[in-house]
Amino acid sequence: xxxxxxxxxxxxxxxxxxxxLVIFLVLSLAPNDPMAQVPMTVPPEVKEKMREALGxxxxxxxxFWKWLxxxxxxEPQVFIDHYFGTQFAEGKLRVISWQTRAPVMDTVxxxxxxxxxxxxxxxxxxxxxxxxIGIYSAYKQYSVFDQAGTFITMVGYSIPPFFTGPLVIVIxxxxxxxxxxTYDTLHKVVDWDSFVIxxxxxxxxxxxxxxxxxxxxxxxxRSAILDNLNQDYVRTARAxxxxxSIVILVHVLRNSMIPxxxxxxxxxxxxxxxxxxxxxxxxxxxxxxxxxxxIYANDLPTIQxxxxxxxxxIVGMNLIADVLYAILDPRIRYE
Amino acid sequence: xxxxxxxxVKMDGLKVVFQTKLGSVTGVEDLxxxxxxxxxxxxxxESGSGKSVSSLALMRLIEYDGGNIESGKVLFSSExxxxxxxxxxxxxxxxxxxxxxxxxxxxxxxxxxxxxxTISRQLTEGLRVHKGLSKDxxxxxxxxxxxxxxxxxxxxxxxxxxxxxxxxxxxxxxIAMALACEPKLLIADEPTTALDVTIQAEILSxxxxxxxxxxxxxxxxxxxxxxxxxxxxxxxxMYHGKKVEEGDVYxxxxxxxxxxxxxxxxxxxxxGAMVGKKFPEAMKLDISQDADPIPIKGTNEPLLEVRNLTxxxxxxxxxxxxxxxxxxxxxxxxxxxxKGQTFSxxxESGCGKTTVARSILRLEEAMxxxxxxxxxxxxxxxxxxxxxxxxxxxxxxxxxxxxxxxVMQLFDQVAExxxxxxxxKGEDLNKRVANLFDRVRLPQxxxxxxxxxxxxxQRQRVAIARAIALNPKLVILDEAVxxxxxxxxxxxxxxxxxxxxxxxxSYLFVSHDMAxxxxxxxxxxxxxxxxxxxxxxxxxxxxxxSHPYTKALMKAVPVADPKKRNKIDDLKFxxxxxxxxxxxxxxxxxxxxxxxxxxxxxxNELGYS
Numbered sequence: 001x002x003x004x005x006x007x008x009x010x011x012x013x014x015x016x017x018x019x020x021l022v023i024f025l026v027l028s029l030a031p032n033d034p035m036a037q038v039p040m041t042v043p044p045e046v047k048e049k050m051r052e053a054l055g056x057x058x059x060x061x062x063x064f065w066k067w068l069x070x071x072x073x074x075e076p077q078v079f080i081d082h083y084f085g086t087q088f089a090e091g092k093l094r095v096i097s098w099q100t101r102a103p104v105m106d107t108v109x110x111x112x113x114x115x116x117x118x119x120x121x122x123x124x125x126x127x128x129x130x131x132x133i134g135i136y137s138a139y140k141q142y143s144v145f146d147q148a149g150t151f152i153t154m155v156g157y158s159i160p161p162f163f164t165g166p167l168v169i170v171i172x173x174x175x176x177x178x179x180x181x182t183y184d185t186l187h188k189v190v191d192w193d194s195f196v197i198x199x200x201x202x203x204x205x206x207x208x209x210x211x212x213x214x215x216x217x218x219x220x221x222r223s224a225i226l227d228n229l230n231q232d233y234v235r236t237a238r239a240x241x242x243x244x245s246i247v248i249l250v251h252v253l254r255n256s257m258i259p260x261x262x263x264x265x266x267x268x269x270x271x272x273x274x275x276x277x278x279x280x281x282x283x284x285x286x287x288x289x290x291x292x293x294x295i296y297a298n299d300l301p302t303i304q305x306x307x308x309x310x311x312x313x314i315v316g317m318n319l320i321a322d323v324l325y326a327i328l329d330p331r332i333r334y335e
Numbered sequence: 336x337x338x339x340x341x342x343x344v345k346m347d348g349l350k351v352v353f354q355t356k357l358g359s360v361t362g363v364e365d366l367x368x369x370x371x372x373x374x375x376x377x378x379x380x381e382s383g384s385g386k387s388v389s390s391l392a393l394m395r396l397i398e399y400d401g402g403n404i405e406s407g408k409v410l411f412s413s414e415x416x417x418x419x420x421x422x423x424x425x426x427x428x429x430x431x432x433x434x435x436x437x438x439x440x441x442x443x444x445x446x447x448x449x450x451x452x453t454i455s456r457q458l459t460e461g462l463r464v465h466k467g468l469s470k471d472x473x474x475x476x477x478x479x480x481x482x483x484x485x486x487x488x489x490x491x492x493x494x495x496x497x498x499x500x501x502x503x504x505x506x507x508x509x510i511a512m513a514l515a516c517e518p519k520l521l522i523a524d525e526p527t528t529a530l531d532v533t534i535q536a537e538i539l540s541x542x543x544x545x546x547x548x549x550x551x552x553x554x555x556x557x558x559x560x561x562x563x564x565x566x567x568x569x570x571x572x573m574y575h576g577k578k579v580e581e582g583d584v585y586x587x588x589x590x591x592x593x594x595x596x597x598x599x600x601x602x603x604x605x606x607g608a609m610v611g612k613k614f615p616e617a618m619k620l621d622i623s624q625d626a627d628p629i630p631i632k633g634t635n636e637p638l639l640e641v642r643n644l645t646x647x648x649x650x651x652x653x654x655x656x657x658x659x660x661x662x663x664x665x666x667x668x669x670x671x672x673x674k675g676q677t678f679s680x681x682x683e684s685g686c687g688k689t690t691v692a693r694s695i696l697r698l699e700e701a702m703x704x705x706x707x708x709x710x711x712x713x714x715x716x717x718x719x720x721x722x723x724x725x726x727x728x729x730x731x732x733x734x735x736x737x738x739x740x741x742v743m744q745l746f747d748q749v750a751e752x753x754x755x756x757x758x759x760k761g762e763d764l765n766k767r768v769a770n771l772f773d774r775v776r777l778p779q780x781x782x783x784x785x786x787x788x789x790x791x792x793q794r795q796r797v798a799i800a801r802a803i804a805l806n807p808k809l810v811i812l813d814e815a816v817x818x819x820x821x822x823x824x825x826x827x828x829x830x831x832x833x834x835x836x837x838x839x840x841s842y843l844f845v846s847h848d849m850a851x852x853x854x855x856x857x858x859x860x861x862x863x864x865x866x867x868x869x870x871x872x873x874x875x876x877x878x879x880x881s882h883p884y885t886k887a888l889m890k891a892v893p894v895a896d897p898k899k900r901n902k903i904d905d906l907k908f909x910x911x912x913x914x915x916x917x918x919x920x921x922x923x924x925x926x927x928x929x930x931x932x933x934x935x936x937x938x939n940e941l942g943y944s
Contacts (some may be wrong), residue, residue, distance in 0.1 A: 006654045232446040238396055239441075240461040240512065241434030244426075254451050330496040331450060 126213030134221020438513030
């Protein structure tokens, strides 16, 4: 088990380095000019100097190396300094946004909690709804519940968040006026009333993201349960005289969770992708919105850093999926 | 006496129907029989005869598999109930009977246990539900049960997971689970079919002993008449969902009334049936057949010579998955196969017989040794040369379901090798494939069908047609008839023998079934732990088995005669020692003593004596 986890961790390191290189190369191919936003009145010599100051004159590998050092070496130091009051990063150059001239990570740290709140909550909701739906529709295969569930999940699966987003705004915010259409990131939770307001403003973005997640996970859950219901061990369990609830919710569920956990972990990054759009729709000041703004402004360091953070999340989720897989399945554990 | 003769189960006019897309299909019809206390009743029949369906119906588990009990009664009696009709019970009440009054053992020990729970957890579940034991008490009881089924190191087994145990041990666990609440009736659905012969013998004697100790009645389901002869008191023969014949085991074997029973008995390959015959010959399936089958002589010219073949697989471990040990699958194996003859490799699962076959075809990379095909070393040939060589060597695999492509028509599957080697095209190809179908006795209308439309035996015939399409010299038959029903098995064996005569084929026959091997072989090699422990002609091996392992193997084979029951009541546990050795381990070369001309016995110590 330990070997297994360590091996997975070791594989993750080169994976991440290669991903960051690919992101870097792709971005450097992009035909854009970070000076495009600078006013026309600035003379060309000055622009050239600005370019050099941004490090653009240097060869690509030097630029990549500098980004690597800044992101993996200096930024963690800043992090440590912040929490322990040490001075490791004193005077060292951090990853600076071309757009705001401020360190990228500062903005990320400000915005990440909003994203995590909305995305995380939507995923918890999706899992909590989809697992029972999946179990029940598999157990009652081809029943009315199963047919209806299949239809609804197909619809949920095929309609993208940029459509469901405005749709729920029209229905629940404009017509019914139950929930606010925008998300106020400055809102602070101090007491019960403000907590209720926070919950109310989260309902619509969480709903939009959860629709997609629920559709996917419940489909996987259903097929995993169906696969296992035909297994011999289920018959053995019934032959022992165990009740149906134990047969299904203990024996079958535990085995069915093995593939589903992987799907849950691997789909989380997709939800982040959906969050980029959903954040735009509901005006959530999350990192998804930050990424969109950076793309508009040709802010390469920010794009590079954010894209890499998404990649990091994907690899991290993969790792968690692998470890969970091993915990659930003893056959993997002892390999 | 009167109360004692009251049956535990009295089944009366049972009818089970399955709803399918094509309408309803009757699984079992008008089935009636009784089981008395302390008696073993065998339900015998070929696949699809409804024997499993009727046992599942008795447990009322058939409803979960889509079956519907349309009519009939199953009266169950025990201390707590008398003549209770199980068909009328609801599932909740059935739960108190299942596992408590009736225990069940299933065919596949590999899949019958839940892979994610420990043995202890799966053993204690039933005890806690039915006997209301606490966790600790149930644990103690579970340990007792494991001792009862004679598992080595029972304490350690409790915390293990199913995949860490061998097939035989898993089947013991399943038996322990079925016995947990001391049921009055034990249903065993093909409990030994998936096991090796020596393990089968152990499990059968275990069941016999447990039956005596607990006084439980046993309903034993099998397709194997030899097993029936070993264990049954009474036999119920089934065919197409109906009872054909019922009677005392001696009566069924000595005096069968129905033609189907006679046919079933005549197609059982019997060990010792070939005594006194020098060469293999086809089985007489039709009793009215006059002409004696022709013995297959073959030639004494060698076709395939295997010299010191060694195949090892790396075992990896640690964080970096380095090679930490070797699995010695095949260790210094040598033998010769003559043109037109059959050499059989026998042994139990994991002994390396299939790896030998695969190494010869270079489906596995051998580590060292020579495989001479007509004097040319196959292992040293380049890929291009090897491709040509494959024209001469073909293989038929065990599982006729997995070895045919489900999305290709049968014509295309048989034509494929011919097209690959550009041997035929157009009208010529059609003719040749049609000819091959005739050869293996398949109707031409099957040419355009798909594998799922065929039965197991028919599929295996397609696989044979595909193997002989290229006119190979050598055909490797890897357990080619093991997955088939006896009557089908017999006819496929006869087909193989017939083809051998007509086409002058040489067979390398890989099998664990001693009776089948006796029928087809000229020469036999017995394998154990990757080594050839004994090698010789059929007469030498079967009439004078000399290595202790060969002897044990012969003794374990069930004899299809209820008067000759195996008496292996004292179980000797011989867990096979591991074939995994550290990297630096250099095994001794195989050394043989020749006890008679051409009959060799291994001298090396393998931990089996």
